[in-house]
Amino acid sequence: MGKRADRFVLRLLAVFLLQLAGGGLAAADQFHTPSVSAMRVEWRTALDQLRTEVSRQPVAASTLSFAIQQRYAVSDPRSMPALVQLNAITSQIFNGIGRSPIPVLLPFDAAAWLEARPNGAPDEGKLARFQAEFRTDLFHAGLSGYDATFSLPPATGEDLPHRTFARPVEVQITGSLLVYDLADPAGGKGEPVKSLAAQFPDMRRFIREGYVRYAFTKFGVPYVVSIQCLDSAPRARRLACREAYPIAERFLKALQVAGGLPSRPRKNIASLRVERPVAASAEFTYRPSGDIIAKTGSRRQSGHADNTAYSQIRFPLVRVPVAIRSQSFARRDKTRLIAGTYPWRDNFCEARSFNVGQCASGFGHQGQDLRPRPCSAEESAEGCDDKRQAIVAVRDGVVIRAPKQQAATLQVNTRTEHIRFRYMHMNPSAMDADGLLNGRRLIEGEPIGVVSNYLDRPNGTSRHLHFDVQVFTRDGWLWVNPYTTLVSAYERLIGGRGRRIGNEPVTAAAVAQALPAEASRPGAREAGAN
Known part of the structure; x- marks a missing residue:
């Protein structure tokens, strides 16, 4: 009975290791696509904020139509004509802004600009006064959201603390309908910013991967404002993070709805196995x-x-x-x-x-x-x-x-x-x-x-x-x-x-070598079953 029991245990172990080996080999050599979460946008809330922002300027308030068309779905742009009108106006400055499927927040006072612009034409030389003195370096909107880069020249921002850094400070903002699902132990951390709590209740500030970041959720969508900096002493050619804080907060306080247009709701994107060449x-x-x-x-x-x-x-x-x-x-x-x-x-x-x-x-x-x-010795210089x-x-x-x-x-x-x-x-x-x-x-x-x-x-x-x-x-x-x-x-x-190659998982051959001959030889399973 003892030997038979031992052989039975060895056979079970062999079967288990073979299954594990097969699964390990397959899993180790399989590639997969990322898992991505899609956000649901609260467009009515964004429209309410836009209405509040333009109400201070009579021209803007009369230009934009805030009558919600109830016969259309929220995802249909026709239900919110004010957004269509706003995109038509701000696209003259921020090209393609209407492609964004989320509300575009920028340090841009669209209502004041509408009030001041002559004959409906943008005066690009005076845009900085409507952008809290920030200069637009890049704006790009696509089907997942938008990205923008602004800069604050050294001689501007008289109300800001003196800074040693002698170059323009670059500020980036991204808002996205899609969020990649990473296994991220450091994610979600940060400290609240009291001066911004009323405007952004869930705001958190943290330094990560060389940037000070301000992450918040608005209209159901994640936005992040960031400035590249070092947590060190200020220098003329190296921006210290503590010099970046007041600039970022100036940028955040100036954020207003500048455009964007509803689109059909998205679904989460599941991780799938990647197809690879067979040969x-x-x-x-x-x-x-x-x-x-x-x-x-x-x-x-x-x-x-x-x-x-x-x-x-x-x-x-x-x-x-x-x-x-x-x-x-x-x-x-x-x-x-x-x-x-x-x-x-x-x-x-x-x-x-x-x-x-x-x-x-x-x-x-x-x-x-x-x-x-x-290049090999046989190849010509031209080739x-x-x-x-x-x-x-x-x-x-x-x-x-x-x-x-x-x-x-x-x-x-x-x-x-x-x-x-x-x-x-x-x-x-x-x-x-x-x-x-x-x-x-x-x-x-x-x-x-x-x-x-x-x-x-x-x-x-x-x-x-x-x-x-x-x-x-x-x-x-x-x-x-x-x-x-x-x-x-x-x-x-x-x-x-x-x-x-390298770090190979257990293979069938390795299992066979590790087991006694009587447990691994052909027919061992059938003999033991009796």
């Missing part, structure tokens, strides 16, 4: 997401495993093969490389001084480093030039970038996505000359530059492309690991499925 690639291999080189994470923490392909993008480089591996710790990697290219290895959470909430230490690299294939490796737009989108900035961001704002892709290490002068600046629209696959080595100066780093991804959450724009997104895009580019 296997003969060469492409990659290590698992989160498997960074040992002891290269901040505070010796490990990487962040994330099998989410956040968007179905076109791969950002043209020539293949491409390597993804560490630029800072490559000598510590003992993995044998095939032609210096494969396998790929995640470097999202490598040690850096950047705040990255998705990394266990709170610090990381923010993205992935991509190195294009070097391959190491200094002309093309970079392309990964999606149709709009550029976010001011002159002289080192990074170029491509934003996608569609009915199902609100996401950003950032490119770094291209030469700023070349980007300026090519017009890669705020508001430029790009088409997927359109060339936007070449792989370079710029970091604060030419030759400041090795020749590679840093590529990262941000998604919108209730805490604003947050870095997410783009590794799986890039693996998925690369597989589509080369037309073959990569082979995942």
Whole structure:
């Protein structure tokens, strides 16, 4: 009885381990799309606020019709003619504002501008007086919401405390119908702002990933206002967060309804399995997401495993093969490389001084480093030039970038996505000359530059492309690991499925080796059943 019982337990263990192995292998090699929540907009509340804002100005009050058309649904623009009229007026300044499916809050006094504008034509030279002295740098509205960047010049804001920072202060605002559902231990934190409590009852202020952020909900929609700053002593070339606070609060106090139009209610977007090529690639291999080189994470923490392909993008480089591996710790990697290219290895959470909430230490690299294939001796100079490796737009989108900035961001704002892709290490002068600046629209696959080595100066780093991804959450724009997104895009580019290696789960062969011969040999199950 004892031996028979032992064999029975071993068989049960074998079956369990085989099932676990099969499930582990499948789960480890499956990619999935992100889960996204859709908000329900309280348009009647927004209309009430707009009515209150324009009631102070007779011309504006008589221009906009606030008669609610009850025979139309709330999602039908015809039910709220005042919004249609407002969009027609403010679109002369904020192009495409009516595309936003949520109320657009901006530091813009539409009623006062309507009262003062001559002959119905906008006087752009005097817009700052209607914008609390802020200058519009970027406005973009899409089917998920809107994004805007304003700046306050150094010589303006006499009522504000003196600041050491000698450059314009950039203020960003995003309102979104879509919110990405991240596993985010640091999310939802912050402190109330007493001076803004009446206007924004749920307002919370916090410093996260290099920005001071003011997050609040209005009309059922999350909005976040942010300013890039450092929690340190003020300097002429580095904005301290305490110098940013009064500027952000000035911006927030000036927010008013400037446009937007109701659309059909949206549904939450469930996470789905990503379709990948069936045919296997003969060469492409990659290590698992989160498997960074040992002891290269901040505070010796490990990487962040994330099998989410956040968007179905076109791969950002043209020539293949491409390597993804560490630029800072490559000598510590003992993995044998095939032609210096494969396998790929995640470097999202490598040690850096950047705040990255998705990394266990709170610090990381923010993205992935991509190195294009070097030219071979057989290739002609015309056919391959190491200094002309093309970079392309990964999606149709709009550029976010001011002159002289080192990074170029491509934003996608569609009915199902609100996401950003950032490119770094291209030469700023070349980007300026090519017009890669705020508001430029790009088409997927359109060339936007070449792989370079710029970091604060030419030759400041090795020749590679840093590529990262941000998604919108209730805490604003947050870095997410783009590794799986890039693996998925690369597989589509080369037309073959990569082979995942390293940190392999238990396999059937390993189970068979671990069990006694009598429990693993063919026919063992049938013999034991008697």
